Amino acid sequence: MLNAMLIDPADNVVVAIEPIAKDSPVEYDCGGETRRLTALEDITIYHKLACRDIAQGEPVVKYGQHIGSAVTDIKAGQHVHVHNVESHSTNV
């Protein structure tokens, strides 16, 4: 059963659409194909987890856009939130 959502193919995070327990499977759709990984920690419903490894300093991508930078290395399956992402300072 799909329990996560990939919004844009360029994204490196998916959104949990059900509560996901540590070590349980994460399934999401990518262009009609179901992709799977394992949650490395408990993920609260509607929170984000990495769907691939994100290196420290790399942009975190959701909606196909940068939403911030990783402040540490983040492994696929880890929770992605305020503890490991910081906002870009935009200077338009």
Next chain:
Amino acid sequence: MTFFGYERPDGRVGVRNYVLILPASVCASDTTRIVAQQVNGAVTFNNQQGCSQVESDQQLTMDVMAGYAANPNIYGTVVISLGCENCQMDLVVKAIQERTNKPLKQVIIQEAGGTLKAVDIAVRYAKEMAAEAAMLQKKEFPMSELILGTECGGSDPTSGLAANPVIGELSDRLVADGGCSILSETTEFIGAEHILAKRAATPEVHDRILEIVRRYEKALRLVGEEVREGNPSPGNKAGGITTLEEKSLGCIHKGGHSPVMEVYDYAKQVKAKSGLVIMDTPGNDPSSVAAMAAGGAQVVVFSSGRGSPTGNPIVPVIKITGNKLTFAKMEDNIDLDASPLIYGEKTLEELGGELYELVRQVACGRQTKAEALGFTEMAIARVCNYV
């Protein structure tokens, strides 16, 4: 599609038919409350401003007051001032008359001889106006007469996944009908302004979109503050929104995919039938909704992931959530559940159609959940401290 509404002498069309008891300042606000309580069909609000404000601040207050009186949901207005405030009666009356020719009466408390005498005069004016208002027959109008305000508050990730895209679908449909939709909340364009700017209809609108974002950030920096302090809010973060950029990218979905035709300053009069427009408002919901109501929006659609109950004194506010848990917990406050979009149970077109029909019914008189609960909270944006 059509709805049944109230035709006003200035040519605009209302979806409600209230008499507005308008406080010109904080010092008249308890008086307007007493007056409105005496008159069936009257509405008012607590105006915390109207005096001891710098010029740019006073302008925001004046625009909200004039815009409320001119909003087509209002049949006519009784303005009550104390007498000595900065927002002098003649200034308020002039600002209203620049926007509309609807019925207008004035009461100045210090000239009337105190609270009880002012209340007596104002209640008589308002009762007469309410009696006239009740005689008005509704007529059928095309949906293009609607100016829709769009808002999000207490956002969570489902706002960007479901509720805001559904509002965007509604917005695109209204624009296709020839109507007007307002995208608001400048602080929630930050990090997504480049996407909105690309959708500008002209180079001038493109530059204005970037300018209002820059101006907002600069205004906060002048007082040593950062827009990212307090935004995202603790509730946004608990829900799963990490950064302001992420919140903004979800927020702008409310504007659908239409080109941006114009950018309006806070509470300025919006031109009907002008497509998708932007208004420069704060992320603070009651002051953003108030600005769009002052701009002439007759209906507001408001998404909330966490579950916001807020209404408005003169405009029906329709609540929509994309969070199935929030809908289950707060159904008394929320009009439409958009979460089926996330789970593939309904399409964007289906939910957009449901929301469009709900807006049409609310325009015809159906009460929103916030109206049924009597919620009328509002705020007016501010530039700086009182003087």
